[in-house]
Amino acid sequence: MTGFARRDGGDDQVAWTWELKSVNARGLDVRLRLPNGMEALEQRVRSAVQGVCTRGTVNVTLSLDRGQTQPSFQVNREMLNQLLALSREIAGETEVAPPRVDGLLNIKGVLQTADTPEEDPDVVGARQEKMLADLDGALAELGEARRAEGERLKTAAMAHLDEIAGLIDTARASAAAQPDALRERLRRQVAELLDTDVGLSEDRLAQEAAVLASKADVREELDRLAAHDAAVRELLTQGGAIGRRLDFFCQELNREANTVCSKSSDTALTRTGVALKNAVEQLREQVQNIE
Structure with missing residues (x-):
């Protein structure tokens, strides 16, 4: 049976959106699209869908929006120092001009994205529970449709x-x-x-x-x-x-x-x-x- 539902939610750090679409099929086929890092929710999402639907192809999509936070970068100093030493060595043996800084930064591995600080597991767990509660609301809307x-x-x-x-x-x-x-x-x-x-x-x-x-x-x-x-x-x-x-x-x-x-x-x-x-x-x- 066909149907569509959408439910938005969020907290101070992250906004999320659930989209559910179901189309006709002889059996039940649950297809999930979850963002990276949300793999722990997969089994609970499948169980929630199976509690509402027994037939049809159900597509479940979770989208996350972490706001306008810009990624921070850091320089791999060890790699950069090695490249500078090599460039000085080569410059002394040839007439080639030494490399520019922007050229060195473009070398893969020199400029890296800073690791995002790990969140408190309790905060992450509470957020996932809110997400699943919004999923239940979306499933209720899908069931009505x-x-x-x-x-x-x-x-x-x-x-x-x-x-x-x-x-x-x-x-x-x-x-x-x-x-x-x-x-x-x-x-x-x-x-x-x-x-x-x-x-x-x-x-x-x-x-x-x-x-x-x-x-x-x-x-x-x-x-x-x-x-x-x-x-x-x-x-x-x-x-x-x-x-x-x-x-x-x-x-x-x-x-x-x-x-x-x-x-x-x-x-x-x-x-x-x-x-x-x-x-x-x-x-x-x-x-x-x-x-």
């Missing part, structure tokens, strides 16, 4: 279920799905066999008729379709992490619709079966977006 989308998807899914239920009723009402129509068709087929004088006994004809009747009767498939339709409605009303179970029922709905089409020898019933498959596929596309 995902729930709002879920309500819209529920409405769309219910509309597809209504269409499926209507098509099931149409299939039940089809003459090809009624016992009388089945018996009449079989009666004609048996009469044709008798007219051909193929030498089949009445018992054998009765057995063949029973097999044909069983193969042509789609009432059991329609009953299972109706049961799956009701189960999906119940799940959508129940809420929670239902995406995987909805995936399963969509597979079963599609299986039963395929069987209706394969059993049908009636044009109207076949059209209804194809419409059922199309409606189930549309439902499945919506279910892919539901957590």
Whole structure:
């Protein structure tokens, strides 16, 4: 399910921003972008996301702003002295002009960034707790956004279920799905066999008729379709992490619709079966977006 959330925070030394983005996926994939030095937060961030989301690709980005503090520099005196000694030695042997100071400072390793003083571990720990509290707030906003989308998807899914239920009723009402129509068709087929004088006994004809009747009767498939339709409605009303179970029922709905089409020898019933498959596929596309 898709969603976006942002939460800003900070203390006297550092300002931070959490940005959360989630998109649809079959499972849960948490992708983190944390600044250097924040590696200790990774596991707690993952656990916090997993406590809110069970499905989707969730991108979590933490940005830090330490203000306008300019970096301080220091000279590597030992390296600089070595370079000066070498330059004087070379200058005495050749007519090459001695190097300029700016040239020496441009040599890698001569000019270094001064180490940032280490902060009190208690201060760092308190800051990280504040960061995680802001993350919890951002996750709450993300959860609300995902729930709002879920309500819209529920409405769309219910509309597809209504269409499926209507098509099931149409299939039940089809003459090809009624016992009388089945018996009449079989009666004609048996009469044709008798007219051909193929030498089949009445018992054998009765057995063949029973097999044909069983193969042509789609009432059991329609009953299972109706049961799956009701189960999906119940799940959508129940809420929670239902995406995987909805995936399963969509597979079963599609299986039963395929069987209706394969059993049908009636044009109207076949059209209804194809419409059922199309409606189930549309439902499945919506279910892919539901957590």
